[in-house]
Amino acid sequence: MKNIGNKTQYEIYMTMQNPDPDRLPVVYEEWEQLAREKMTDGPYYYVAGGAGGHHTMNANLKAFNKWKIMQRMLRNVEDRDLSTELFGRTYPTPILHAPIGVQSIIHPDGELGSARACKELGVPFIASSASTVPMEKVAEEMGEAEKWFQLYWSNDPDVTASFLKRAESAGFSAIVVTLDTPMMAWREYDLKNVYLPFLAGEGVGNYFTDPAFCSKLEKSPADDPQAAIMHWTQVFGNARLTWDDIAFLKEHTSLPIILKGIIHPDDAKLALEHGADGIIVSNHGGRQVDGALGALDALPGIVDVIQGKIPVLMDSGIRRGSDIIKAMALGADAVLVGRPLMYGLAAAGETGVKEVMRNLLSDLDLTLGLAGEKSVRDLDPSLLKKDV
Numbered sequence: 001m002k003n004i005g006n007k008t009q010y011e012i013y014m015t016m017q018n019p020d021p022d023r024l025p026v027v028y029e030e031w032e033q034l035a036r037e038k039m040t041d042g043p044y045y046y047v048a049g050g051a052g053g054h055h056t057m058n059a060n061l062k063a064f065n066k067w068k069i070m071q072r073m074l075r076n077v078e079d080r081d082l083s084t085e086l087f088g089r090t091y092p093t094p095i096l097h098a099p100i101g102v103q104s105i106i107h108p109d110g111e112l113g114s115a116r117a118c119k120e121l122g123v124p125f126i127a128s129s130a131s132t133v134p135m136e137k138v139a140e141e142m143g144e145a146e147k148w149f150q151l152y153w154s155n156d157p158d159v160t161a162s163f164l165k166r167a168e169s170a171g172f173s174a175i176v177v178t179l180d181t182p183m184m185a186w187r188e189y190d191l192k193n194v195y196l197p198f199l200a201g202e203g204v205g206n207y208f209t210d211p212a213f214c215s216k217l218e219k220s221p222a223d224d225p226q227a228a229i230m231h232w233t234q235v236f237g238n239a240r241l242t243w244d245d246i247a248f249l250k251e252h253t254s255l256p257i258i259l260k261g262i263i264h265p266d267d268a269k270l271a272l273e274h275g276a277d278g279i280i281v282s283n284h285g286g287r288q289v290d291g292a293l294g295a296l297d298a299l300p301g302i303v304d305v306i307q308g309k310i311p312v313l314m315d316s317g318i319r320r321g322s323d324i325i326k327a328m329a330l331g332a333d334a335v336l337v338g339r340p341l342m343y344g345l346a347a348a349g350e351t352g353v354k355e356v357m358r359n360l361l362s363d364l365d366l367t368l369g370l371a372g373e374k375s376v377r378d379l380d381p382s383l384l385k386k387d388v
């Protein structure tokens with residue numbers, strides 16, 4: 001991983017005399033364009049779209065552009081270090097694969113292809129509750145590679161407890177609890193396209209293999225898939241949860257609990273009070289609340305509340321290396337990457353995910369050095385100026 005930017009640049013430019021006929025994109029917008037060409041309307045807008053008028057999605061991107069880097073000179077940046085530390089472990093890079101469900105609608109490689117790409121680059125894979133492939137299969141594919149499990153907190157406590165138990169036995173090392181999805185948002189494009197993948201049996205792999213879920217069905221999901229899907233719609237979310245329920249999770253797992261979807265500093269305070277081991281500042285990539293604060297704009301206030309007591313990660317809007325630098329300079333310990341990896345998956349399966357991650361890390365490495373910094377861990381707000 002050391003100086004990956006120089007290596008990648010060299011590899012690419014060395015093909016100048018002998019161009020690769022199957023060249024994949026480099027430009028982020030071209031990955032998105034290629035994904036658009038490969039997918040039909042339903043799946044494409046499910047991935048690229050968000051809540052309401054996409055104001056939160058836009059705010060996420062704008063927030064990054066408000067901060068400007070003030071690069072430093074003459075600071076010996078020959079060797080750079082992209083590693084970061086989380087929960088007492090050192091990770092080779094500061095990026096993680098965001099939990100993303102239903103990857104089977106994007107490419108046949110699906111979650112297993114993304115997991116393999118992550119394994120190869122040493123990027124932790126966060127397996128979604130809503131993956132098409134059950135968590136045990138993802139774990140098997142990754143072997144010893146770093147993997148976390150993301151929990152959608154079902155209104156059936158037996159299912160929630162069972163998911164936690166399965167994740168721990170399968171070798172996942174942390175639980176990401178997504179708090180911002182007690183129900184699905186008003187997503188205009190999905191409603192327009194009349195498209196919800198779960199109703200077609202995609203993204204329900206963890207549920208259909210779960211003993212607690214299946215015990216409530218009259219017939220097995222194989223014998224009566226439609227009834228199983230209908231039951232899934234009844235138990236998926238839980239709008240009754242309150243902060244006191246965090247104790248239930250702690251009773252059912254010994255793994256670190258990381259709360260995803262924190263935007264308000266008061267919720268960061270509550271997360272600390274209720275014993276969260278980490279938080280992810282996120283608005284779900286603008287897929288839940290329209291008109292929300294851009295996630296990067298929420299970060300400084302939350303870092304201020306947390307005061308380094310637990311790790312703070314962030315996602316929603318990471319597209320290029322400079323975005324990672326800005327997030328980490330404002331106090332994030334690591335970032336999650338979402339849609340860019342899914343455009344890579346749509347364009348070229350496992351190879352596409354790998355290439356998008358390699359390019360992102362290369363861009364990060366070069367931009368870090370050019371900003372006069374040697375280590376992502378040493379970044380602080382003095383590198384930035386807010387452009388108002």
Ligand code: FNR
Binds near residue numbers: 046047102131316339
């Ligand atoms: C998501 N995200 C998500 N989050 C989660 O906790 N569980 C999930 O199953 C999913 N599924 C999912 C599907 C798709 C198609 C997308 C695009 C996103 C949200 C994801 O983890 C992350 O918060 C966002 O993707 C970050 O925003 P950007 O970088 O994609 O804009």
